Amino acid sequence: MKVIGIYNIKGGVGKTAAAVNLAYLSSAEGLRTLLWDLDPQAAATYYFRVRAEVKGGTKGLLRGKRGLDAAVKGTDFERLDLLPAEFSFRHMDLLLEDQKGPTKRLMRLLRPQSRSYDHCFLDCPPSISLVSENIFRAADLLLVPVIPTTLSARTLDQLLDFLAGHAHHQDLKVLPFFSMVDRRKRLHCELMQRLPERYPGFLRATIPYASEVERMGIHRMPLIAYAPSNPAAIAYRALWTELQAALSDTATRVAEPLPQAV
């Protein structure tokens, strides 16, 4: 099982939309796929029409007596299962602190699932916390949606600095891609040129801003399932293709910033 974290310190950058659509594409390709909604807002859970509740709550889940199995829900799509989030996930950090090996808890919980799934996507909450550290330990690869704005680029730097400073995370593959791109904005166009020069590992797929993406909340299913020819849907497919190549080629380290000042 390959574990893919979709992560950014910043919120509102299109993490959930990417996680939901990539997980859908993975399952549609015949791969057994699990999407773990770790964000207490439970947006991914909502998109799949699953109730935002977890038997035993966050505490029960982390204690892991019954493993994750009891919490998993099948979605409307074959081979695509969801581990729903609930509001109590906001306390996950605190609860993790009480665990033995607090940064390895999620990895340990996921391990038994590797028999049941080919891919696991983690829809991560924003901010950098103990939950994020768990995600960095569990993931084989991090996908980082980046809106081509200064603030968003800054959080990418923060992330890379953080990973570089921790021995456990130095091997983690980080793949940024542009998300919610509005080509009418000059800043977007400029940064889309500049950032890949600084981070040569940037993926080529670029997810455009599309109001249809926001409508996932009305349709309550992945964009690709109801608007397969929408430009954003096409872009997610391109992203999926690049992701597959990256997953099969684990030796490549990408997104290491060149040694020069920002």
Add this chain to the structure above:
Amino acid sequence: MSAPCLEFLAPSRLATDALVSLIGERRRLAEERARPSVHVFYDTFDWALWADGGILERRKEEKVFTLIWSGIDQGSEPLSQPAPTEPAFAADLGPGPVRERVLNPAGIRRLLPVMGIRTRTRRLRLLDDEDKTVARIAIDQSRFEDPVGGREGDLRVRLRVLPVRGYDSERDSALDMLSGELGLEPATTPTVLEALAAAGRRPGDYSSKIDFSLDPNERADSVVKTILLGLLDTLERNVPGARANLDSEFLHDLRVAVRRTRSALTQIRDVFPDPVVGHYRERFTWLQQLTGPVRDLDVYLLEFDSYQQSLPEPLRPHLEPLRTFILSHYDGEQRRLAEALGSQEFTDLIGKWRDFLHTPVPEVAVAADAERPIKALADARIRRMAKRVRREGRALTPQSPAADMHELRKSCKKLRYLMEFFQSLYPGDDIRALVKLLKVLLDNLGSFQDIAVQTGHLRELAVRMRAEHKAETDTLLAVGALIGDLLARQRSTREEFAELFAEFLTDETQQRFRALFGRHPDASGDRAAGTEAAA
């Protein structure tokens, strides 16, 4: 707790539209697009996978081919792997859990299609109040096409509940609706079994094993005809596979049936008139001889890898020209065999033999033993043959020529066949134990004899390869090394023999023989002994 049955049969009066509306009246539904699928089921000719408790299927669904192994009892978890090509031999399947599962039971036999089913599946999603899918119901309309008998027809519509993970109570409620509210009958057998039954076929309907149920008081000639008819059926059923060379076991089973027929004719000969016995003995000897060359080559090819492995590493590649040489002669021999098995001569033999076996026995028979009760005759014949085995075996010394070992092997085989023909006349466990003892002895004698033949034959092949300039010196040396290795194995086989035969001669074993076949109150057993001595 056993898993709940998730599959139901629809009453034949209900069309699928009616089923969908019945369900729609009770649950919130959405229908997905219907899907066609094709299911081809495979097994070996002798149903080895079935006997091992499994069913092998190659399924085509949404342009994807999957190979699926499932347990007959539906209790074990099915295994699956991609199946880009049609299965042939288990060893040639792509890597995966299905290959691992079927490799052993299928062995060297070819996987043949035994049944085809085309299905159109309507899929209903059962929804909760958020329109979330909480379970699915698949409605399968299937049609079978029997690739063997050519029959086809519709099967009963099946409904399957496909649970969605994490929605157990919704699954149970769907099951309750189908079995309770709609009163549907649970489907307890896999669709393929229903298809086989509809096509008038039965899994496991071929076995090369002898299995007659005989009446001890029935007259001998009539019983022997029954036995010979069974052997003829086996022989004939293997002809198409042997002609097409689907795998090596068709010819092997055919040859065993011929050998058993010849053995029955000679060992129980006084039940038919002499000219009849003489004629058919000669005809079946002809058949046995014409099937010999291909079988010899089959044995080499089946053993080749182990031959090669038995040589020191550096010599192994040099044996390869021998395989090429054997293969280059194989097609010619196989063609000759296929022609012979399609010839008028063969068809006449089989047809006339069947006519003879079907002709009712005469009220007053000419042959001396024809009207004897079969049990008495069986006792006498088995007793005689067991005595011969004891005599020949005792006479063997470590220096005895291979030919003497071979004579003993032939006698053991005759004894084994007699015991197998008449197995049902004796207490099952007792006779099976003695047959098993003989099988062990025969395996040993068989290995000894095979090596004797193979070493001679390998030498002959080496001479021919040299004459045809098909062998480098290294190849001839490798063949020499192989012969040396085989002769060493033969020596250890002979050492084992002494031990195994001692087991056969123990008082305990002989007592078991006497208990089963010991002198029968019917004194005419002596007459059989007389004819034996005169022969």
